[in-house]
Amino acid sequence: MGFFSSIKNLWSSNKEQTPNPEQQPPNLEQTQNDTQSDADDTAWKEQLTVDLRAAEPKLSAWLFHVLEDVDTVTPYFWERLRFFLASLEVPEAEAEKFIDSFQKWLNEMDYEQVDEFRSELQYRLALALDLEDEEDERNRLIVKLSNGLEKTREQLSKHLDTLIKGHKSFDQSFWDEFEEILIMADVGYEVASNLIERLKARIQKQGLTNPEDFKAVLAEELNIIFEPKKRISAVNLPEVVLMIGVNGVGKTTTIAKLAHRAQMQGRKVLIAAGDTFRAAAIEQLELWAKRVGAGFFAKKAGSDPAAVAFEALDKAINEGYDLLFIDTAGRLQTKVNLMEELQKIYRVLEKKHPGAPHRSILVVDATTGQNALSQTKLFKEACGIDEIILTKLDGTAKGGVAVAIVMQHDIPITFIGLGEKMDDLRPFDGLEFANALLGITTKNN
Structure with a gap:
């Protein structure tokens, strides 16, 4: 349900104003x-x-x-x-x-x-x-998504068009050239090889011989790759969401955007500043919490992040919050102590509130390409990841890393960041992403 309970027939009458008997009559x-x-x-x-x-x-x-x-x-x-x-x-x-x-x-x-x-x-x-799911809103999303992926599409689609025009069949040279295109789009060698094998099997099954059909086939396969697996969405309130990721990926603003969405949908949201080591991190998060109207919890700089998480969860339980976002430190992912801190937060939350954290969301910067892939690998191994939010897609030609992340790690992308505004964080749709990535125009039925 949304923030308001229902949408019914348009109201067509106004309430009559009852005069105040003590009010002096006007001239x-x-x-x-x-x-x-x-x-x-x-x-x-x-x-x-x-x-x-x-x-x-x-x-x-x-x-x-x-x-x-x-x-x-x-x-x-x-x-x-x-x-x-x-x-x-x-x-x-x-x-x-x-x-x-x-x-x-x-x-x-x-x-x-x-x-x-x-x-x-x-x-x-x-x-x-x-x-949000009505046709006009989806059209706005498609336009925003298409604009955000423009740099990636310019590189990928142009090479694909050249590939298709230069071949009359799906011969070996076609696949060799396609592999080069994928690698240039930051998909990576291992993922490129896997994707090609899947595409070959699909094309053979459908009996296709004309490369003119290739973009549509690729979009269909990407949609299957991006389709998230079914999961249990029921939680014991308050729902606890752990936000992880290295510095500079846009984690703070992403938390604000997620809190904003949840608030507009009628949920009572608390944000906890668990990144206690980075200069000004607490102040930045507090400012964003104020802007979106969410509750905020923090301790002094340098405090134990696990203690922040524990006390924030205690506040969320006692004050009836529906949703708790916990920010975490984001120093370089190669530092072992960062991973140890995350594991400690996990243990503290689970002890305080069985089932918590209900979701762990990794925020990665699409502009970093293969580095985003390595971050995903390390965080997944250290503490587990339930979802990925891919930010800064509007400023990169490396949007193909989305394919690599999902195929290599089998972690769903739930949101994508297409700009700085609150409405620039949009739910991820595999088919729409694939079509925007490949420059395929779809018509509404």
């Missing part, structure tokens, strides 16, 4: 002004109701009418947003909570023009109203 001029103001207020509400009812029943269409002729943040903007939420029969307390959170974010970002935050507003509403 005639004031009464006339109030009457005119009430008339203007009623007029735009009636018009917006008509527009919303006539619009295609999807968030983007509704939001178009809500923001029509509204260019800046004014009381009128907030009134229209409140009226829209009321029209969806969102409980008043939940609507005000959403608006209060968004107001704080706008103040923090110093945004005043609607064009500066329109996409963020739609993203938050999609999460809050449980509309």
